[in-house]
Amino acid sequence: MFLNPSAVLQVFIAGTLGFVVAPHLSLVSKTGGRAMRLAAWALALGVALEFFAPMLMGQLYRLNLPFEPWQVIAPVLGTLFWGCLAWSVLGVVQSAPSKGLQ
Amino acid sequence: MIETVFHFLPLAGAAAIILLAQTQVRERSERASLALSVGAGLEAAFLLARFFFQSELLWTAGPVVHVASAGGVAFGLITLVDELNPKRPGAMPPMLASHKEAEPNLFLRYFLGFFGLMAVLGAGLNGGGMIRAGVSLLAIGATLAGSVWVERQGPLGRWVLERRPDLVVWSYVHSLRVVNRNTGSSTTHWSAQVGLSTGTLVPLPAMGEQQAQALVMAVMERCPGIVLGFSPENVAKFKSTPEAMRGGSTLNVR
Numbered sequence: 400m401f402l403n404p405s406a407v408l409q410v411f412i413a414g415t416l417g418f419v420v421a422p423h424l425s426l427v428s429k430t431g432g433r434a435m436r437l438a439a440w441a442l443a444l445g446v447a448l449e450f451f452a453p454m455l456m457g458q459l460y461r462l463n464l465p466f467e468p469w470q471v472i473a474p475v476l477g478t479l480f481w482g483c484l485a486w487s488v489l490g491v492v493q494s495a496p497s498k499g500l501q
Numbered sequence: 502m503i504e505t506v507f508h509f510l511p512l513a514g515a516a517a518i519i520l521l522a523q524t525q526v527r528e529r530s531e532r533a534s535l536a537l538s539v540g541a542g543l544e545a546a547f548l549l550a551r552f553f554f555q556s557e558l559l560w561t562a563g564p565v566v567h568v569a570s571a572g573g574v575a576f577g578l579i580t581l582v583d584e585l586n587p588k589r590p591g592a593m594p595p596m597l598a599s600h601k602e603a604e605p606n607l608f609l610r611y612f613l614g615f616f617g618l619m620a621v622l623g624a625g626l627n628g629g630g631m632i633r634a635g636v637s638l639l640a641i642g643a644t645l646a647g648s649v650w651v652e653r654q655g656p657l658g659r660w661v662l663e664r665r666p667d668l669v670v671w672s673y674v675h676s677l678r679v680v681n682r683n684t685g686s687s688t689t690h691w692s693a694q695v696g697l698s699t700g701t702l703v704p705l706p707a708m709g710e711q712q713a714q715a716l717v718m719a720v721m722e723r724c725p726g727i728v729l730g731f732s733p734e735n736v737a738k739f740k741s742t743p744e745a746m747r748g749g750s751t752l753n754v755r
Contacts, residue, residue, distance in 0.1 A: 404564070404617075404620055404621045404633070404634055404637030404638070404641075405564065405637065406620075407616070407617045407620045407621070407637070407641065408564050408567075408568070408617075408637055408640050408641055408644070411613070411617065411641055411644040411645065412567070412568065412571055412644055414613075414648075415575075415644055415647060415648040415651075416571070416575065419648045419651045419652060420575045420578065420579065420651060422657060422701075423579060423582065423651060423654070423657065423660075424578060424582060425699065425701045426582075426657060426660065426661050426665070426668070426697065426699065426701060426703070427582055427585070427586060427665065427668070427699065428582075428699065429699045429700050429701070431578070431582075432699075432701070435578075465503070466503040466504055466507075467504060470504040470507065470508070471503065471504065471507045474507040474508055474509075474510045474511055475507065475510065477510070477511035477514075478510040478511045478513060478514050479514075480511070480514070481511050481513075481514025481515050481517075481518065481541070481544070482513070482514040482517065483514075484514065484518060484541075484571075484574050485514055485517035485518045485521060487578065488518055488521045488522070488525075488526065488537060488574075488577075488578060488581075489521060489525075491578060491581055491582055491585070492521065492525045492526060492529070492581070494585070495529070495585040495586070
């Protein structure tokens, strides 16, 4: 894992979103901060599954499923990541009325 | 077939961000709307391109694209939060205006960056491709620079007191005693804790007990009507209904 640049990059992005961006959003929107932390967890879970759980992935591959497991798990985690980012945008938007309403 | 369906699933999330940026964010902040749309659009375009063109170049560029798209969305969100909450008129109490927090922890970033560099070089030397390794290095550098930029926007405590003093509902002096088991020596870290109606606690670090108490008083001056002092009742209230805490002050700031 430590020789995989992709894993290192994902850990860096997850850390930045979870520990730096999320606290900033939490100040004005509880939902925004939580959703951003969840997005960071989705990234971290992807790294954990891909690089720290080869046994689990091996078991999945041995099941002879009609699809390649990682080709399904990765997009689901990607959807969770982008969905959480969208949720966090919604949280921040809802924390303040629009200029027209002010 | 099923892999193809799942490949396009993240497009839904990216499309939702673009939709929100154009319908909800644009009227509030043009800049934030643009950053959010570009960030999410970049990821959506990359997903489509990777499906239709099986190119080595796309695979190599992947890390930079992911960082640029996630960075665009994060930049858009921070810009949106800043523009929705402009600085409030009225001077900050001098104690708060001059209060400085620690600089961003660059040592931790250099330390992590070193491991990132080793990982990238190791992967490149072990046949992972030096170009891909270089691109990953660039992406890691951009991520580190982005995190430092966010922290340089200012300490969170001062940000909230300058822009949203109405969110502050509770403040108290907090001390944390750390004992070294080997030497028996102990260090006490003092701070003024600021509780927000969003349920978030923001610390304002202090040099000692007196400075922490002065900070709590300065917070009360900036945000009159907040609850002061630590007690199990206040903790329970803050955990259950923080927004209902405004209105009652006590003199015991501890």
